[in-house]
Amino acid sequence: MRLTVNGTDHTLDELEPEMPLLWALRDVLGVHGPKYGCGIAQCGACTVHIDGQAVRSCQVPVGDVWGDVTTIEGLGTPEAPHPVQAAWIAHQVAQCGYCQSGQIMQAASLLAEVPEPSDAEIDNAMSGNLCRCGTYPRIRAAVKAAARAMREGT
Structure with missing residues (x-):
C-alpha cells in the first residue's frame, strides 16, 4: 500500500487496509498534527485533506485513501504559513490548542x-469542528481574515 503524506511517499505494506488513516498517520508515520478526539467523526480534531477535501481521518480506512494526504504539518511552514494559519495567530484563536489543527484544515x-x-x-462549514474552549467568534474572524488575505494575495 502506498500513501503520499505532505508530499512524501510511504510504503505501508505491513498495515491492515481497515486501519483508520488517523492511526497510520500518528502511530506509523509519526505525524501528530491530526488529533484523536472522539473516534466517530463528530469533533473534527482529526481533520486532514485528501486531494484537498477535508475528511475525518478517524473514519477513513487507510486502504480507502484515494489521493494525496495533507495534514497541518504540510499546509504551510513557519517561514511561509498558510493564510489560515497566519490568521489563526493574528486573531489568537487557540486557547488549549487541541482542536486547532482540525479547525485550520477545515477552514482551509x-x-x-x-x-x-x-x-x-x-x-455551517465549521459546525462539525468542536472547540471546548469556545473560541468560535475568533474562529469566524480568522476565517474571514484568511479569506481576505487569500483574495488580496497577501
Missing part, C-alpha cells in the same frame, strides 16, 4: 471552495 478546505464565505457559510 472551505476557503479553497468558497473564497468569500458568508458568516452562515463559515458557521
Whole structure:
C-alpha cells in the first residue's frame, strides 16, 4: 500500500487496509498534527485533506485513501504559513490548542471552495469542528481574515 503524506511517499505494506488513516498517520508515520478526539467523526480534531477535501481521518480506512494526504504539518511552514494559519495567530484563536489543527484544515478546505464565505457559510462549514474552549467568534474572524488575505494575495 502506498500513501503520499505532505508530499512524501510511504510504503505501508505491513498495515491492515481497515486501519483508520488517523492511526497510520500518528502511530506509523509519526505525524501528530491530526488529533484523536472522539473516534466517530463528530469533533473534527482529526481533520486532514485528501486531494484537498477535508475528511475525518478517524473514519477513513487507510486502504480507502484515494489521493494525496495533507495534514497541518504540510499546509504551510513557519517561514511561509498558510493564510489560515497566519490568521489563526493574528486573531489568537487557540486557547488549549487541541482542536486547532482540525479547525485550520477545515477552514482551509472551505476557503479553497468558497473564497468569500458568508458568516452562515463559515458557521455551517465549521459546525462539525468542536472547540471546548469556545473560541468560535475568533474562529469566524480568522476565517474571514484568511479569506481576505487569500483574495488580496497577501
